[in-house]
Amino acid sequence: MKLIGSGMSPYARRIRLFLDGKDYEFINLNIYTPEGREALATYTPAMKIPVLIDDGQKIYDSRAIHRYLARKHEEKSISWDQENLLTLIDAANDSFVILLMAARSNIDTDADALIINLQKERIERTMPLLEKAMAEGQFSSWDYPSICLFCLLDWVHFRELCDLSLYPKLSAFRVAQSTKTVIEESNPRNG
Ligand SMILES: N[C@@H](CCC(=O)N[C@@H](CS)C(=O)NCC(=O)O)C(=O)O
Numbered sequence: 001m002k003l004i005g006s007g008m009s010p011y012a013r014r015i016r017l018f019l020d021g022k023d024y025e026f027i028n029l030n031i032y033t034p035e036g037r038e039a040l041a042t043y044t045p046a047m048k049i050p051v052l053i054d055d056g057q058k059i060y061d062s063r064a065i066h067r068y069l070a071r072k073h074e075e076k077s078i079s080w081d082q083e084n085l086l087t088l089i090d091a092a093n094d095s096f097v098i099l100l101m102a103a104r105s106n107i108d109t110d111a112d113a114l115i116i117n118l119q120k121e122r123i124e125r126t127m128p129l130l131e132k133a134m135a136e137g138q139f140s141s142w143d144y145p146s147i148c149l150f151c152l153l154d155w156v157h158f159r160e161l162c163d164l165s166l167y168p169k170l171s172a173f174r175v176a177q178s179t180k181t182v183i184e185e186s187n188p189r190n191g
Contacts (some may be wrong), residue, residue, distance in 0.1 A: 004043045004051040007030055008188045010093055010155035011062045012050040016065060017147045020182040039098060066144055082145045092126040093152045095119035096161045127167055134169040150177045158188050
């Protein structure tokens with residue numbers, strides 16, 4: 001089994017953490033270099049990571065990869081409420097990625113522009129709900145939604161995209177998980 005990703009990607013990291021203890025090869029690409037893009041194109045026309053390859057079957061998108069792996073390893077599927085939490089995590093994560101890419105494209109992320117405002121609005125609506133879900137104990141076990149939330153929080157902290165002190169419960173959760181060995185092995189700060 002091969003996982004195509006990048007050491008920097010929160011979406012690839014969630015699958016790495018989900019695959020903890022399983023035997024697989026991690027292909028670490030820099031998807032923003034010409035060589036990295038050429039390699040990425042051999043795996044997926046969507047030009048996004050992660051991609052999983054298992055027994056000749058390619059799977060695109062972390063959500064589909066999670067479903068594939070859960071079925072393969074006969075794990076119990078996640079509930080609809082957990083699916084909704086994942087959708088909120090993905091929505092916030094995608095918006096943070098768009099804001100980072102905008103800044104890297106020299107687009108003013110303080111501008112009053114539709115594309116920027118839509119991302120900020122989504123972040124402002126989803127982060128407090130994740131904080132509330134944390135307070136209600138919805139992330140009390142280290143399952144796939146908790147893994148995805150951790151990867152989002154640690155990535156926005158690393159990229160300095162969000163002031164996590166606004167969300168004390170989410171912030172404490174990030175710090176508490178950081179001691180796990182598998183987390184350190186996939187730390188984006190180490191590349
Ligand atoms: N919905 C996708 C999102 C994956 C994603 O956005 N990955 C980023 C890296 S963190 C990417 O490949 N970006 C490349 C691009 O958007 O051109 C998933 O869950 O796998």
